[in-house]
Amino acid sequence: STTSSRGYTKIKDIGSGSYGKAILVQDKESKLYVMKIIDMSRMDPKQRKDAINEVRVLSSLKHPYIVSYRESYMSEGRNLAIVMDYADGGDLHQRIQRTRQAGKVFSEERIVRWLTEAALALKYLHDKHVLHRDLKSQNLFLTAQDRLRIGDFGISRVLESTVAFAKTTIGTPYYLSPEICLEKPYTFSSDIWALGCVLYELACLRVPFDATSLQSLVQKITRGPTPVLPNSYSPDLRHLCGDLLHREQTQRPSAQEILQRPLIQYEIRRML
Ligand code: ADP
Numbered sequence: 449s450t451t452s453s454r455g456y457t458k459i460k461d462i463g464s465g466s467y468g469k470a471i472l473v474q475d476k477e478s479k480l481y482v483m484k485i486i487d488m489s490r491m492d493p494k495q496r497k498d499a500i501n502e503v504r505v506l507s508s509l510k511h512p513y514i515v516s517y518r519e520s521y522m523s524e525g526r527n528l529a530i531v532m533d534y535a536d537g538g539d540l541h542q543r544i545q546r547t548r549q550a551g552k553v554f555s556e557e558r559i560v561r562w563l564t565e566a567a568l569a570l571k572y573l574h575d576k577h578v579l580h581r582d583l584k585s586q587n588l589f590l591t592a593q594d595r596l597r598i599g600d601f602g603i604s605r606v607l608e609s610t611v612a613f614a615k616t617t618i619g620t621p622y623y624l625s626p627e628i629c630l631e632k633p634y635t636f637s638s639d640i641w642a643l644g645c646v647l648y649e650l651a652c653l654r655v656p657f658d659a660t661s662l663q664s665l666v667q668k669i670t671r672g673p674t675p676v677l678p679n680s681y682s683p684d685l686r687h688l689c690g691d692l693l694h695r696e697q698t699q700r701p702s703a704q705e706i707l708q709r710p711l712i713q714y715e716i717r718r719m720l
């Protein structure tokens with residue numbers, strides 16, 4: 449293996465995107481980390497701002513259910529390296545696919561546990577006026593013990609404390625919310641919608657809205673029936689999913705309100 453920089457040794461590549469690549473590295477104590485290497489030289493000013501934004505947001509966050517940031521630095525003059533804790537259980541998207549392929553489903557207990565962890569992390573973010581803006585199963589990582597960690601703060605935003613919505617519109621959100629379809633601003637409740645999409649995906653092993661074109665997707669999200677969870681899950685969980693996927697954003701519960709539901713309160717007490 450080759451020594452990368454700052455004493456980190458590369459283990460393997462784990463992903464690449466428009467921003468650059470992500471590699472698995474270890475430090476001198478053999479502890480594993482993910483290093484996102486972002487090539488800033490080929491970026492336009494907006495992308496550069498996004499990259500620096502991710503660092504700024506990530507470095508200010510410290511929560512048990514959020515991927516923890518270690519450090520960041522410039523290397524070779526043009527690369528921004530962001531080092532964060534490695535979640536060794538893969539991501540929720542992979543887990544959902546494997547469960548479907550095995551012909552299995554997630555138990556209600558399993559789903560409520562992950563949902564509670566995600567809601568606790570989301571409350572923390574929203575209390576700090578941070579919008580994640582790209583919540584999806586691919587950005588929810590798992591530890592070896594199956595604890596959830598919210599990651600990928602690439603397009604998150606820290607809002608001005610008094611302004612409850614983001615002025616800029618989002619790039620390409622995975623779970624388009626009705627308000628985004630209607631070109632309204634992304635708000636805290638748009639993250640809640642995305643959480644509803646994740647909940648639906650965990651229970652049904654497929655995304656709640658699917659279409660072959662963006663136009664028909666937007667049609668389904670803004671006018672189609674609200675997707676419902678199967679009867680095999682409790683009325684409380686099915687109601688919660690319906691509330692998170694409420695078309696009218698003001699009707700969706702806040703992260704704090706999710707945490708107050710008896711179903712979630714029960715889980716929080718079990719977690720202690
Ligand atoms: P993007 O989605 O823009 O490519 P991400 O940060 O979500 O950026 O992920 C880049 C790659 O690294 C993906 O393959 C992802 O699954 C993986 N990854 C990102 N963060 C972690 C982490 N903390 N633990 C494990 N894998 C991660």
Ligand code: MG
Pocket residue numbers: 586587600
């Ligand atoms: Mg991602």
